[in-house]
Amino acid sequence: MTANHSLPMILDEVEVMSVERISPTYVRVELGSPALADFGVDGPLYDQRIKLVFPNDAGNLPSFAGADESWFGTWLEIPESERGHMRTYTVRDVRGTGVDTRLVVDLVLHLEDGGSGPGSTWAARASVGDRLVTMAPRRGQVYGGIEFDPGTAKSLLLVADETAVPAVCSILEDLPATARGAAFLEVPESGDVLTQQHPEGVEVVWLPRDGAPLGSRLHEAVLAHLGEPVTPLEEPEEVDPDLWETPTYSSSGEEVEANAVTVGHDLDGLYAWIAGESGVVTTLRRHLVRELGMDRRQVAFMGYWRRGVAMRS
Numbered sequence: 334m335t336a337n338h339s340l341p342m343i344l345d346e347v348e349v350m351s352v353e354r355i356s357p358t359y360v361r362v363e364l365g366s367p368a369l370a371d372f373g374v375d376g377p378l379y380d381q382r383i384k385l386v387f388p389n390d391a392g393n394l395p396s397f398a399g400a401d402e403s404w405f406g407t408w409l410e411i412p413e414s415e416r417g418h419m420r421t422y423t424v425r426d427v428r429g430t431g432v433d434t435r436l437v438v439d440l441v442l443h444l445e446d447g448g449s450g451p452g453s454t455w456a457a458r459a460s461v462g463d464r465l466v467t468m469a470p471r472r473g474q475v476y477g478g479i480e481f482d483p484g485t486a487k488s489l490l491l492v493a494d495e496t497a498v499p500a501v502c503s504i505l506e507d508l509p510a511t512a513r514g515a516a517f518l519e520v521p522e523s524g525d526v527l528t529q530q531h532p533e534g535v536e537v538v539w540l541p542r543d544g545a546p547l548g549s550r551l552h553e554a555v556l557a558h559l560g561e562p563v564t565p566l567e568e569p570e571e572v573d574p575d576l577w578e579t580p581t582y583s584s585s586g587e588e589v590e591a592n593a594v595t596v597g598h599d600l601d602g603l604y605a606w607i608a609g610e611s612g613v614v615t616t617l618r619r620h621l622v623r624e625l626g627m628d629r630r631q632v633a634f635m636g637y638w639r640r641g642v643a644m645r646s
């Protein structure tokens with residue numbers, strides 16, 4: 334145990350060990366610290382999420398030394414201009430072992446909106462030696478943060494925009510070789526199409542937007558895949574920026590109960606994991622649950638970001 338606090342997870346400073354611009358939209362960083370010797374989960378990482386705290390405008394990070402279970406409230410009490418900015422990211426990979434353990438994170442540069450937001454701004458300037466705080470799972474402790482849970486599903490439908498591509502790439506690498514299904518990955522441009530290892534039975538379809546409206550290529554591809562009439566993507570009237578609906582949790586407070594599977598669609602045995610911009614995910618949710626009657630216990634719909642909204646912590 335290397336931490337200087339009593340929390341069951343890692344909540345420590347990490348250092349940027351390498352930076353690579355892997356494509357026009359993605360900056361890949363390796364984060365290292367002796368504290369990461371304790372990093373680990375019980376089983377595959379799949380879409381394991383972590384928190385990153387970026388420095389405040391003066392370049393300083395908050396200290397979590399001595400933190401206890403009230404750490405989050407204590408951190409929120411620090412004036413906004415001083416406490417830094419907390420955002421959610423995915424562990425794309427883990428390299429090394431022991432005190433040389435490094436977490437690999439792929440950060441999106443929001444080039445289409447001019448690169449706003451502390452996460453995107455930090456990523457654009459990241460250099461070796463920069464420091465962040467990460468909150469991540471500690472081996473042997475319950476942490477959560479993995480939503481991918483297909484159970485005994487016969488077929489998978491994985492749907493992601495650029496923010497969820499790191500999660501789907503990690504899931505694809507962790508799947509058994511016998512897995513079957515399809516993954517649809519929308520990225521801003523052709524140069525963002527990455528080489529990705531995947532089980533032979535899982536078709537991987539990259540959908541570069543190349544100027545098309547956000548989410549439109551995903552929307553069309555998913556409806557066509559499900560045998561639905563392809564209608565244009567329309568922004569829903571109401572969007573919960575923090576949309577989160579999994580078999581065990583609903584951000585709307587809705588009871589999770591089984592829907593009947595509509596006759597005529599062979600959705601039996603399908604598990605769908607859908608993440609990206611909240612408006613786009615809301616529309617896909619409507620199709621899958623309301624129109625196709627997909628069983629809510631077989632889906633995870635996750636708003637990873639919301640157009641025009643800063644995702645505070």
Ligand SMILES: Cc1cc2nc3c(=O)[nH]c(=O)nc-3n(C[C@H](O)[C@H](O)[C@H](O)COP(=O)(O)OP(=O)(O)OC[C@H]3O[C@@H](n4cnc5c(N)ncnc54)[C@H](O)[C@@H]3O)c2cc1C
Nearest residue numbers: 422423440441443450451452453638639640641642643644
């Ligand atoms: C479980 C989970 C896992 C995630 N994993 C990753 C990951 O591995 N890599 C990653 O890059 N992101 C990931 N995200 C998304 C990331 O947390 C958000 O994109 C977040 O808004 C980025 O913070 P920011 O400080 O850059 O922008 P914010 O301060 O949150 O937002 C500022 C502005 O930027 C806009 N914006 C935010 N994200 C984007 C975007 N992608 N494209 C265009 N405009 C945007 C907002 O609409 C807002 O107008 C994940 C989110 C969740 C919930």
